[in-house]
Amino acid sequence: MLEDHAKIAALIHQAGEIAGRKKLQKMVYILQKIGFPFHETYRFHFYGPYSEELTMQLEELCDFGFILEKQTETSGEHYYCYRLTEEGETFLAHTKQLPYIKSIAEKLNAETAAFLELVSILLYFDRLPRKSAIEKAQVIGKDYNQTDMQRAYTFIAALYANKPVGLSL
Amino acid sequence: MVVVTQRFERLNEEKVFKDPVHRYIHVRDRLIWDLIGTAEFQRLRRIRQLGTTFLTFHGAEHSRFGHSLGVYEIARQVINIFKNRNDWDDSETLLSLCAALLHDVGHGPFSHSFEKVFGTDHEQYTQAIILGDTEIHRLLEQAGGDFPQKVADVIGKTYKNRLVVSLISSQIDADRMDYLLRDAYFTGVSYGHFDMERIWRVMRPCNDQIVFKLSGMHAVEDYIMSRYQMYWQVYFHPVTRSAEVVLTKILHRAKVLYQSGFRFRHQPVPLRTLFEGKMTLQDYLRLDEAVIMYFFQVWQEEDDPILSDLCSRFMNRRLFKYVQISKDQLNVDDKLKEAFIKAGIDPDYYLEVDSSSDCPYDFYRPGEEEERLPIQLLMPDGKTLHELSLESDVVGAITGKRRTDHKLYYPKDKVLALPEHSIAKKEICELLHI
Numbered sequence: 001m002l003e004d005h006a007k008i009a010a011l012i013h014q015a016g017e018i019a020g021r022k023k024l025q026k027m028v029y030i031l032q033k034i035g036f037p038f039h040e041t042y043r044f045h046f047y048g049p050y051s052e053e054l055t056m057q058l059e060e061l062c063d064f065g066f067i068l069e070k071q072t073e074t075s076g077e078h079y080y081c082y083r084l085t086e087e088g089e090t091f092l093a094h095t096k097q098l099p100y101i102k103s104i105a106e107k108l109n110a111e112t113a114a115f116l117e118l119v120s121i122l123l124y125f126d127r128l129p130r131k132s133a134i135e136k137a138q139v140i141g142k143d144y145n146q147t148d149m150q151r152a153y154t155f156i157a158a159l160y161a162n163k164p165v166g167l168s169l
Numbered sequence: 170m171v172v173v174t175q176r177f178e179r180l181n182e183e184k185v186f187k188d189p190v191h192r193y194i195h196v197r198d199r200l201i202w203d204l205i206g207t208a209e210f211q212r213l214r215r216i217r218q219l220g221t222t223f224l225t226f227h228g229a230e231h232s233r234f235g236h237s238l239g240v241y242e243i244a245r246q247v248i249n250i251f252k253n254r255n256d257w258d259d260s261e262t263l264l265s266l267c268a269a270l271l272h273d274v275g276h277g278p279f280s281h282s283f284e285k286v287f288g289t290d291h292e293q294y295t296q297a298i299i300l301g302d303t304e305i306h307r308l309l310e311q312a313g314g315d316f317p318q319k320v321a322d323v324i325g326k327t328y329k330n331r332l333v334v335s336l337i338s339s340q341i342d343a344d345r346m347d348y349l350l351r352d353a354y355f356t357g358v359s360y361g362h363f364d365m366e367r368i369w370r371v372m373r374p375c376n377d378q379i380v381f382k383l384s385g386m387h388a389v390e391d392y393i394m395s396r397y398q399m400y401w402q403v404y405f406h407p408v409t410r411s412a413e414v415v416l417t418k419i420l421h422r423a424k425v426l427y428q429s430g431f432r433f434r435h436q437p438v439p440l441r442t443l444f445e446g447k448m449t450l451q452d453y454l455r456l457d458e459a460v461i462m463y464f465f466q467v468w469q470e471e472d473d474p475i476l477s478d479l480c481s482r483f484m485n486r487r488l489f490k491y492v493q494i495s496k497d498q499l500n501v502d503d504k505l506k507e508a509f510i511k512a513g514i515d516p517d518y519y520l521e522v523d524s525s526s527d528c529p530y531d532f533y534r535p536g537e538e539e540e541r542l543p544i545q546l547l548m549p550d551g552k553t554l555h556e557l558s559l560e561s562d563v564v565g566a567i568t569g570k571r572r573t574d575h576k577l578y579y580p581k582d583k584v585l586a587l588p589e590h591s592i593a594k595k596e597i598c599e600l601l602h603i
Contacts, residue, residue, distance in 0.1 A: 002502075045326065056524060060573070060575065139329040
């Protein structure tokens with residue numbers, strides 16, 4: 001029970017503090033897409049892939065006191081920041097087979113939510129030729145320019161290149 | 170070219186389906202009529218709309234077939250209101266109707282449990298049915314080479330015309346309007362009702378979204394409250410959730426047994442590729458609830474005591490009982506598992522935490538997301554838009570308020586049947602406060 005919750009808690013722990021629900025949503029999606037076994041179901045919503053299941057898991061982790069959700073405001077925008085509590089650390093200590101993804105988690109966490117959103121949208125359409133995926137992202141997402149696209153694809157390539165071989169959770 | 174013309178053809182006479190929610194469902198387009206006749210769409214007659222809810226509300230035997238027709242009918246009625254208005258493109262009508270009709274075509278038997286155990290995804294199957302080698306695909310293709318992809322995009326919410334997407338998926342859309350009224354009707358509950366026709370009449374296309382005239386705000390409020398009631402009174406009903414837990418455990422057990430080489434008395438032939446993770450679209454389309462219920466029936470005779478017991482529980486409605494759990498009780502999880510093991514009850518199959526959570530209405534806040542598009546009210550000047558919760562005190566009071574409930578399910582009868590002086594029984598009863 002609660003194995004999937006533990007993976008989310010471990011991600012938050014290894015990333016440090018994660019600023020924003022959107023960022024966390026996109027981080028889990030990106031990790032899932034490049035092959036890390038996170039099992040949350042994602043659907044395409046109006047602004048990219050989103051998991052209602054993850055929203056619920058986060059809420060439960062907060063209810064159980066394993067992670068702390070703190071609302072903060074930057075430039076008039078509200079964010080929910082997440083970090084692991086001491087009780088959360090105890091919870092993780094009792095859970096077997098947790099992922100060790102510190103380096104990739106930190107790499108994702110260093111990016112903005114908006115950038116991770118673009119990366120997620122491009123990954124969502126990864127079955128399409130690149131040109132079509134870019135067109136889709138432009139139709140659905142915000143006003144992304146060519147530089148954004150290029151940077152996102154370089155980022156995706158680096159994620160795949162640095163993915164640990166034979167990884168398992 | 171001739172074929173394309175045929176696909177946009179209108180039927181010589183309107184066809185109608187009698188429907189308990191909409192009274193009549195009207196079909197004028199040959200393509201819609203032909204889609205309804207496909208094997209993939211007819212299969213929806215054999216898949217219940219509410220899965221295991223029939224074990225709680227005995228009337229809830231209605232199928233995804235009826236719901237899909239209902240969503241189509243609502244989309245058709247709304248488009249009739251939108252016709253000839255600015256912002257509505259009439260050339261999108263047939264596409265919208267096809268998407269409404271087919272939005273759930275990928276659902277399988279007891280979808281949510283199957284998805285949990287086998288990692289299947291009904292939305293991916295919807296896409297596969299529309300884009301793959303199926304009768305539905307062949308019909309859609311006759312309306313244009315890119316038409317199947319457009320239908321798939323509307324359903325997948327990736328279509329460029331957001332207004333068309335909103336018609337099928339938003340916080341107040343054809344899908345939700347139909348399922349709330351249909352599920353209320355068939356379960357027999359008194360909540361879940363709202364004035365749908367009034368809502369249709371105040372809907373307006375506005376740029377890339379659907380908005381509602383201020384004069385219809387109270388009908389929209391009623392819809393939001395109906396949704397709230399239905400979630401907590403019907404969809405999250407603890408008995409239904411218990412049935413879902415038992416069903417999930419059966420599938421899990423059957424999969425484990427199959428993968429460990431267990432010799433079933435009744436070989437699950439239609440489920441083989443599913444257990445082996447090699448299921449094709451054709452295999453998936455052969456599954457329906459009749460097939461699954463047949464195996465649950467015969468598996469009661471299997472030699473594996475867990476599988477036969479779980480199947481007997483499901484077929485005879487001897488479901489698990491539950492206790493509310495809190496953070497403190499969660500911490501006893503390991504102790505509870507140990508006590509179950511000591512008592513000879515496998516916690517992997519007889520213990521489950523299940524959570525229900527719903528947010529009745531929310532709106533998108535810059536920088537944050539629940540990824541929900543707000544419901545916008547059109548002010549009397551015909552131009553200004555106000556977000557619903559700012560105008561409505563009722564909706565404002567519940568906006569962004571997520572309600573969550575955690576329960577732990579277990580077989581009380583099995584626990585109570587343990588020997589009176591057993592230490593494990595005492596421990597379990599203490600931990601569960603029974």
